[in-house]
Amino acid sequence: MASRNTNINILSQIDKPTLVLYIILVLWGWVTIYAASYNFDDTSIFSMDSRAGKQLLWMGLTTILAFGILSIDHRKFEAYAYPLYALTILILIITIFIAPNIKGSHSWIVLGPIRVQPAEFSKFTVALCLARFISTYNFTLKNLSNLVKAILLIIVPALIIILQRETGSALVYLAFTLVLFREGMSGLILLTGVGSITYFILALKYAETFWGITCVGDLLVLTLILSVLVMMTTSRYKRRGVFKIMLIICSSIALISGIINIFTPVNWVYTLYAMILSISIYTFILSVKSNTIKLLLPIGIAAASILFMLSVNYMFNNVLEPHQQSRIKVSFGMEDDPRGVGYNVNQSKIAIGSGGFFGKGYLAGTQTKLKYVPEQDTDFIFCTVGEEFGFVGSTFLILLYVSLVLRIITLAERQRDAFARVYGYCVASIFIFHIVINLGMVLGISPVIGIPLPFFSYGGSSLWSFTILLFILLRIDASRTERGY
Amino acid sequence: MRKDYNLEKRKYIIGGFIVVIAIIYIVRLFMLQIVDTDYRRFAEGNAFLKKVQYPSRGMIYDREGRLMVYNQSAYDVMMIPREVKEFDTLAFCNAIDITKEEFEGRVKRMKDRRYNPSYSSYTPQLLISQMSAEEYGRLQEILYKFSGIYVQNRVIREYKYDIAGSLLGNIREVSSSDIENDSYYKAGDYTGDLGIEKSYEKYLRGEKGIEILLRDSKGRIKGEYENGKYNEAPISGKNLTLSIDAELQEYGEYLMQNKIGAIVAIEPSTGEILAMVSAPTYKPSSLVGRERGKNYAKLVKDKYKPLYDRTIMGVYPPGSTFKPTQSLIFLQEGIIKPSSSYPCHGGFISGRLKVGCHPHSAPIAMKPALATSCNAYFCYGFKAMLDNRTKYERTDEAFTLWKDYMVSMGYGYKLGIDLPGEKRGFIPNSEYYDKYYRKGRWKALTIISVSIGQGEVLATPLQIANLSATIANRGYYYTPHVVKQIQDSEIDSIYTQRHTTMVESKYYEDIVEGMRMAVTDGTCRIGEIEGAEVCGKTGTAQNPHGRDHSAFMGFAPKNNPKIAIAVYVENAGFGATYAVPIGSLMMEKFLNDTIATDRKPLEERMAKSNTIIYSGVKKH
Structure with missing residues (x-):
């Protein structure tokens, strides 16, 4: 039969570097789960009572699943993209109603001894659907209605998942903005998004830190705004000397403030306002002199950013209730919460920090064994790597993840058709989001959002979900020569 | 093939993004694991x-x-x-x-x-x-x-x-x-x-x-x-x-020794429970310390079930303590007036059905009927209500109304005391009899015994005490509760809400008179306390398992009552022999702090007597 030949063909065509990275990560994840749930009394890594044993079972099933995906005709993914999406939405909605309350979340369907989280599987169907939509003939994201439709495709499942009280999983859908960016969405939108989040976190995180009478949060945000303003003006007005003049303006304002500071304490926030105002006026003069409208944009962005900063402060202090403020602060790691999130992150840092350069050795970590780190075999599993394999091991793991992501981007870019490329970027973006947020959380940098580390965190749903995502890409990539014409 | 080379450059931005983040994270790891030695110090040895x-x-x-x-x-x-x-x-x-x-x-x-x-x-x-x-x-x-x-x-x-x-x-x-x-x-x-x-x-x-x-x-x-x-x-x-008075509680347990039953005493004006004795009782100290397991097993095995809190879990036929509720319903519904009389020739007789009664003068009006606990009076009243076709279209409609009255007086459902395990007792409704006798096949005579607190109706001692408190208040009650105050907190608001029954206050005055008459001239004469104007109602409940249960429900003083009480002694015979004296002594103890000298022999007789022997339970 032809299909058998195709199967053999596919195995030889499959991208080897990705496959090797995948196998290393899954196996390393498995031994780490064993280490994280190890307590010196359990005997075997294969024991079905242990989480490692259960993970092994999941891995076995995953292998079958992976072969299953590889045997599917590569054109089918495109063909079934829309029906699969519709089915996903339906299942997600049903889940809200039939899922039992598990730690406040209504996202698990319980089938006998097995618990499945449909939100995990919606990632690949949304990715397929988005890829199909964007690869429509003559499609461009420069068209506003197309952009809105694409965003709706992404946001609808995310909202349903929020209704299931799984905000962490819903936030993963933010990752698709990277795909939209690659496919032509204006970089300004991405910049605005990233900028707003950065401003928001900085403004809040350092809102109560003061240098003298200067509020550090405002100072940092204004410095960022000033930098963006200067950079945009220089890049838009391509003539020498502009940057130098702006530097002189800022230095003189700084100098004046410094002199005043000798006599009376200066609020450096006002100094920065003065700088931004002066640079804006200078930019405006340049714009009028050279008759270039596009120079007004940096001024507008600076003004909008300042407004945003002020409104964040106002909203936070005057609109939100104290307990809501506290909750946001705790989840951004700005407030100590010895019993909850704050304590966890602190313990996680201690576990990682205690690993040193080479680590304590496999199964020799005391912090994770003493159960000080919560969720140590799921969301916080990177602690165990940090503690037992040290700086060397953790860095190596991060490099493995970076290689995987870069390889996926390469695969995406080498596709001849838009569907395959967009799907590839979807996979890359989801991995990027999970890796960045999970590691950032464990390292105490990013907010605490409970999402798994791909292939490492214990759990069948997430292992399956990441495997499906990746193997559909591998399957399509294996047939890339037949596609696109 | 569609490929935009301008857009393809964006792969460097996305790839660059993950690379930059990775560098930041590796630097962070370097700081945590190599530069900062605090973390290692904390974790050295076994740490915490x-x-x-x-x-x-x-x-x-x-x-x-x-x-x-x-x-x-x-x-x-x-x-x-x-x-x-x-x-x-x-x-x-x-x-x-x-x-x-x-x-x-x-x-x-x-x-x-x-x-x-x-x-x-x-x-x-x-x-x-x-x-x-x-x-x-x-x-x-x-x-x-x-x-x-x-x-x-x-x-x-x-x-x-x-x-x-x-x-x-x-x-x-x-x-x-x-x-x-x-x-x-x-x-x-x-x-x-x-x-x-x-x-x-x-x-x-x-x-x-x-x-x-x-x-x-x-x-x-x-x-x-x-x-x-x-x-x-x-x-x-x-x-x-x-809200418990420890000394009253202790006294109640003293009186109830060697008996099976319950006492519940309530302060009518607040619903606060003054004492609740479930007999036989046990010492709480026996369930502390390393002997707990052994002692607990002993209590579980005890044939008299001391772990079973009879005040709220015991469901008993209320017997004649039920009669005041019937008077109230009949008065409110206009079936009788206080002056209405019914005949009683040794009981209620209708065809072949006979509900017996004890000798007293006849015909009899409502207040003396309460005082002497005449069965016939309430059977006639009940029949008059259920068979009244001018007021109610059908028997079941009349009976549903009757049930609603009972529920408004706190029967048939849990009262909601702040203790675990309360039982709801039982007040049948029309559906129950429709099922039992088939629809339309039952009438007043079929179920006449509920009017004297026998038959299907069951109540907990708590519900009976609550009835007493409601009558003392002339028509309202507060949900009985045992906790009066919680440090830095308030008790549940359900305990401070007044529940009014479906019967108007003025009819309660007639019942109070009848219950007062029971003490001065009727079945409760032994219950009178010098200077306290006790009001009461006896009960002698038949039960299929042996000797009658002795019951009493009452309050004192008649005006501005301070204590309302229900006493239920299993297999102790007439209400007047055990339940009335015990209830009266409890009220005297609470009101006067001491027992009058001429009542000391009564106190001693109550404490010494043993009715547990009639329970039919063989002790091993």
């Missing part, structure tokens, strides 16, 4: 010992502010199995007075995850609970020899008044289902079991504290982690003030 600090449990006072329940220290022996080196079992067992087999059994149980799901050989595990101070002293002297053994301070209950076992409840070790249902609990914790200890557990238990200690590699404590920054002091449980 998390020590739970148990809060002291809230204390319990009576309504006069007398301390009833407080705490005493006990000591739990904890073991960290990983740290145990050579172990001199014999010396250890001698110090705490257990046998080697017992010790081995306990170790085995500790390591068995079925009993101890959170077992870990790295954290302290409960080995022996609740050592006395004396045993602790002996162990303390040789503790240095045993690595891996620690002693944890705990609090257990101590009783100033060793009474009210089923009301107060007790504390026990948590079960695995407790741990599953409430994340507050860890294996080895205590929780309230039965009574107030259970229903007010959330207030009484307080909040556990935690002390995080640093240890070196040999397990020696090296002080607090970050000077106690992450420690949490325990928060003591809230104290409770009960």
